[in-house]
Amino acid sequence: MPPVKYKVAGGEFLVRDLPLDVVFTPEERTEEHKMIGDTARQYITREIHPNRKRIESGDYAFVASKMKEAGELGLLAHSIPERFGGLGLDKMSKGIVGEALGSGGGYSVAHSNHTCIATLPITYFGSEEQKRNYLPKLASGEYIGAYCLTEPEAGSDALAAKTTAVMNEEKSHYLLNGTKIYITNASFSDTFIVYAKVDGKDFTAFIVEKDFPGLSIGPEEEKMGIKGSSTCSVVMEDCEVPVENVLGEIGKGHLIALNVLNLGRFNLGFAALGAAKQALQLAVQHTSERKQFGRAISAFPATKEKLARMAGDIFASESLLYRTAGHIESALGYLDEAAEPSETARAMNEHKMEAAICKVAGSETLDAVVDEALQLHGGAGFIKEYPIEQMYRDARINRIFEGTNEINRLLIAGSFLKSAEKERTSFQSILEQAEYSLKNRGYMRSTGELGDAEEAVALYRDLFLVTAGSAVRKYGKSLSENQEIMMALADLAMELYRTQSVVWRVKKSLQRQHKDASWQKKLVYLIVEDANLRIQSSVIFLLSDLLEGEERVHTLRNVSGLLSVYHWPDSIQRNREIAEALNEFRQYPN
Numbered sequence: 001m002p003p004v005k006y007k008v009a010g011g012e013f014l015v016r017d018l019p020l021d022v023v024f025t026p027e028e029r030t031e032e033h034k035m036i037g038d039t040a041r042q043y044i045t046r047e048i049h050p051n052r053k054r055i056e057s058g059d060y061a062f063v064a065s066k067m068k069e070a071g072e073l074g075l076l077a078h079s080i081p082e083r084f085g086g087l088g089l090d091k092m093s094k095g096i097v098g099e100a101l102g103s104g105g106g107y108s109v110a111h112s113n114h115t116c117i118a119t120l121p122i123t124y125f126g127s128e129e130q131k132r133n134y135l136p137k138l139a140s141g142e143y144i145g146a147y148c149l150t151e152p153e154a155g156s157d158a159l160a161a162k163t164t165a166v167m168n169e170e171k172s173h174y175l176l177n178g179t180k181i182y183i184t185n186a187s188f189s190d191t192f193i194v195y196a197k198v199d200g201k202d203f204t205a206f207i208v209e210k211d212f213p214g215l216s217i218g219p220e221e222e223k224m225g226i227k228g229s230s231t232c233s234v235v236m237e238d239c240e241v242p243v244e245n246v247l248g249e250i251g252k253g254h255l256i257a258l259n260v261l262n263l264g265r266f267n268l269g270f271a272a273l274g275a276a277k278q279a280l281q282l283a284v285q286h287t288s289e290r291k292q293f294g295r296a297i298s299a300f301p302a303t304k305e306k307l308a309r310m311a312g313d314i315f316a317s318e319s320l321l322y323r324t325a326g327h328i329e330s331a332l333g334y335l336d337e338a339a340e341p342s343e344t345a346r347a348m349n350e351h352k353m354e355a356a357i358c359k360v361a362g363s364e365t366l367d368a369v370v371d372e373a374l375q376l377h378g379g380a381g382f383i384k385e386y387p388i389e390q391m392y393r394d395a396r397i398n399r400i401f402e403g404t405n406e407i408n409r410l411l412i413a414g415s416f417l418k419s420a421e422k423e424r425t426s427f428q429s430i431l432e433q434a435e436y437s438l439k440n441r442g443y444m445r446s447t448g449e450l451g452d453a454e455e456a457v458a459l460y461r462d463l464f465l466v467t468a469g470s471a472v473r474k475y476g477k478s479l480s481e482n483q484e485i486m487m488a489l490a491d492l493a494m495e496l497y498r499t500q501s502v503v504w505r506v507k508k509s510l511q512r513q514h515k516d517a518s519w520q521k522k523l524v525y526l527i528v529e530d531a532n533l534r535i536q537s538s539v540i541f542l543l544s545d546l547l548e549g550e551e552r553v554h555t556l557r558n559v560s561g562l563l564s565v566y567h568w569p570d571s572i573q574r575n576r577e578i579a580e581a582l583n584e585f586r587q588y589p590n
Helices: 031-056 060-072 091-100 106-115 120-125 128-140 253-289 301-332 341-349 352-382 387-399 405-422 424-440 451-481 483-511 517-546 549-564 571-585
Strands: 145-148 164-167 173-184 191-198 202-209 215-220 231-242
Touching: 031 060, 031 091, 031 106, 031 387, 060 106, 060 128, 091 106, 091 253, 091 301, 106 145, 106 173, 106 253, 120 128, 120 202, 120 253, 120 341, 145 173, 173 191, 173 202, 191 231, 191 253, 202 231, 202 253, 253 301, 253 341, 253 352, 253 387, 253 571, 301 341, 301 352, 301 483, 301 517, 301 571, 352 387, 352 405, 352 483, 405 424, 405 451, 405 483, 424 451, 451 483, 451 517, 451 549, 483 517, 517 549, 517 571
Parallel strands: 145 191, 164 191
Antiparallel strands: 164 173, 173 231, 191 202, 215 231
16 A cells, blocks of 8 residues: 555654644634533543542542543543444544643543553554454443553563563463553553563564453552552463454554554643643632732732743643644544554554654643742642642653653654655755755745744754754764754754744634734744744754864854844733733633
8 A cells, every 4th residue: 555645744844834724723623622622621620620639649449430430421432433432533632631631630640541542552453343342341431441561671662571472272362471560540440451572572462351360460659649540560470361352463562552652642742731721720820819028929020921931831832732633633534444554553653753742842841830830839839738739749750651751852853864864865955955044044034924933933944954964964874872962953843843833823813813812922922932042052052063163163153143033122021911911811721
């Protein structure tokens, strides 16, 4: 089968402009999107937030009961086809539900784990019989799922797993032996997606049920955060798994494991976004109510600066997440249920770079926002009575989940470089165009509203391409071993995707005269300006290593000069106005 031509190719944003109509924005949510989002928000507000302390105490039976209730409302079924008891909704809906439930701490982790990496392997790679047997139960909450990949000696290097699967003499069952660690939902799950090597060599996925002989659950881990989610080891000692429970093909488990993680990263970004919005809301409410020196803390300029930057980080993360949801839907939405596993895997893998950006940007945005929100609470933020204390602890795991942010940065840069190597001729032409553009100010071609912000984004892309080209010239095939360079290139790519997403989103809002367009326009300049400083730091770090002598000195001076144009004189007043609007909203506007 020839490769599918997707509406937007993965990583395409790094080399060319895209038409606005392929960029999905939150303002384009349908009534169906809004309805499922409202249902999820009402559920988390009514059933989870009031029970925060009970969930935090580790009452996992209660968490499991709440997940079953969520199943009755359809909140576990959004990504499961209708004929298997699901709702069959698009990837935008998946993200919207993940965001709406993101502020539920350990409950949110349990819920998202179930609906994503514990269910999607069967949804996309299961046989007809496996789908009929398991998906209706996973959709309704009758069954809760878990995902078993990590081992004591296999974390980021998942394919180094030691768990084995050997067929019994009767050829009716595989006997699995090994231990999986840090397994979310382990204590109350009914199904486990387990990866093992058949005969010690062929990496393969299995559907394992909790009552299969030879499976046992270890004690609960004592965690720093997300205490409301069960985390245990899963131990298999000659665990008997029927041969019909092999998921996908023998030796093709990597197609499932690595590609499902792409959707897990995308999903994690949305969950982090929901938590960040909740943290900002808590900060806005506390600073509006708490008074010092005779006035509300929210009235002080230093507070306004913090609130504005928190809003900017959230707006940028939200913009790139919804954009990615549209891209992933364009790749996966066309698939029918009879698609070949290789075609499914290719579609799930198409936007792996963007999914990794969602994970890194979402988790680091949450960390930044929750840290400032706690700071704005002052001493109260350190007291367990206040929800922000728990949110601060819960946030930290997200930079480790679904592949560490360091691994994801290497994936982002590595994906681009593999594509450049494959399309060497076209990459060379694109690189030459970027070099010419930098020398001749070719990026200064935008006009109209937001034209200067668009110019800045075009400059950021030229700088990324020229810097990446310099890295390839210096290091060649050994570039992947120079992880400092790779991660700095990833940072540049992420800043480009982030600022592009913001500018294109607000261009659409201005064209449609959206009610929040004026506020959004202020956020564009805050975000582009902040990105400018980070881009300058990364480019100088990279070119200081990649260039030598007079060329190095001249180029570094030139880069600083080019970027300095895209700072605006009204930034302090602009940020105050952003914060004042937030205080009027009393929360981040949805």
